[in-house]
Amino acid sequence: AQTVTQSQPEMSVQEAETVTxxxxxxxxxxxxxxxxxxxxxxxxxxxxxxxxxxKQQNATENRFSVNFQKAxxxxxxxxxxxxxxxxxxxxxxxxxxxxxxMRFGAGTxxxxxx
Amino acid sequence: xxxxxQSSRYLVKRTGEKVFLECVQDMDxxxxxxxxQDPGLGLRLxxxxxxxxxxxxxxxxxxxxxxxEKKERFSLILESASTNQTSMYLCASSLSGTxxxxxxxxAFFGQGTxxxxx
Numbered sequence: 177a178q179t180v181t182q183s184q185p186e187m188s189v190q191e192a193e194t195v196t197x198x199x200x201x202x203x204x205x206x207x208x209x210x211x212x213x214x215x216x217x218x219x220x221x222x223x224x225x226x227x228x229x230x231k232q233q234n235a236t237e238n239r240f241s242v243n244f245q246k247a248x249x250x251x252x253x254x255x256x257x258x259x260x261x262x263x264x265x266x267x268x269x270x271x272x273x274x275x276x277x278m279r280f281g282a283g284t285x286x287x288x289x290x
Numbered sequence: 291x292x293x294x295x296q297s298s299r300y301l302v303k304r305t306g307e308k309v310f311l312e313c314v315q316d317m318d319x320x321x322x323x324x325x326x327q328d329p330g331l332g333l334r335l336x337x338x339x340x341x342x343x344x345x346x347x348x349x350x351x352x353x354x355x356x357x358x359e360k361k362e363r364f365s366l367i368l369e370s371a372s373t374n375q376t377s378m379y380l381c382a383s384s385l386s387g388t389x390x391x392x393x394x395x396x397a398f399f400g401q402g403t404x405x406x407x408x
Contacts, residue, residue, distance in 0.1 A: 177349065182332070185330065209387070209396075211396055211397075213399075219378075219401060219402050220399065220401055220402075221380065221382075221399035222399075223396045223397075226396055267332060267333060269333075269397075271384075271387060271397070272387060273387040273388055274387060275387075276320075276321050276338070276340055276384070276386060276387045277323075277335060277338045277346060277348060278321075278323060278335070278338075278382070278384070278397055279335060279349075280325070280332050280333035280334075280335075281332050282330060282331055282332035283332045283333075
C-alpha cells in the first residue's frame with residue numbers, strides 16, 4: 177500500500193511571510209494524483225491544490241503552489257503571503273489512478289501569527 | 291455543489307453496543323471512503339468501496355465492517371464498540387481515478403462524526 181509521510185507536526189509563520197510544508201510518499205504506481213487538503217478548526221476538509229503525476233509543471237492556485245519532484249517522491253506545499261485564515265491542519269494525500277484507495281499523511285498544524 | 295453528509299456530528303455510545311455511522315453523497319461518485327482521524331496519526335483508511343457491494347480493507351479494518359447496498363450510501367459498522375474506537379470519523383467520496391483526471395476534480399468530505407465510546 178502507498179504511504180504518505182509528513183515530517184513536520186507543527187509549524188508557525190508570521191502573517192505575510194512564506195512557509196513550506198513537506199510531504200513525501202512511497203508508491204510503485206506510475207500514474208497517480210497528489211493533493212493538499214486543509215482542515216480549519218471548523219473541521220470541514222477542503223481541497224487546497226492537486227497535482228497529476230504525469231504533469232511536469234508544478235500546480236499553482238493563487239497563493240498556494242507545489243514543488244513536485246517525482247523521482248524523489250516529494251510533494252511540498254508553499255504558501256505565500258500567509259494570512260490568518262490559513263491557520264489549519266494541512267494534510268498531504270495520494271491516490272493512484274488504478275488503485276483508488278486514498279492515503280493521507282499525519283498532517284501539519286500550521287499557525288499564522290499576526 | 292457536491293454534498294457528503296454524515297448522519298451525526300456527535301455520538302456517544304456504550305461499550306459493546308453495535309454502532310452505525312451513515313454517509314450519503316449526492317454526486318453519483320463511484321468511490322467512497324471511511325477514515326479515522328486521531329491527533330498525531332492523521333487520517334487512517336478503515337475501508338474503501340469502489341462500487342456497490344464492493345469493499346476493500348484499508349489500514350485499520352479490525353473491529354469495523356462496512357456496507358454499500360446503494361451507490362450513494364456507505365455505512366460504517368462497529369460490531370461491538372470499544373473505548374479505543376473513540377475518535378473522529380470522516381467519510382469521503384470521489385469519482386474513479388481516471389474520471390478524476392478527466393473532470394479535474396478531487397475527493398469531497400463530510401463534516402465528520404465525533405464518536406465517544408464510554
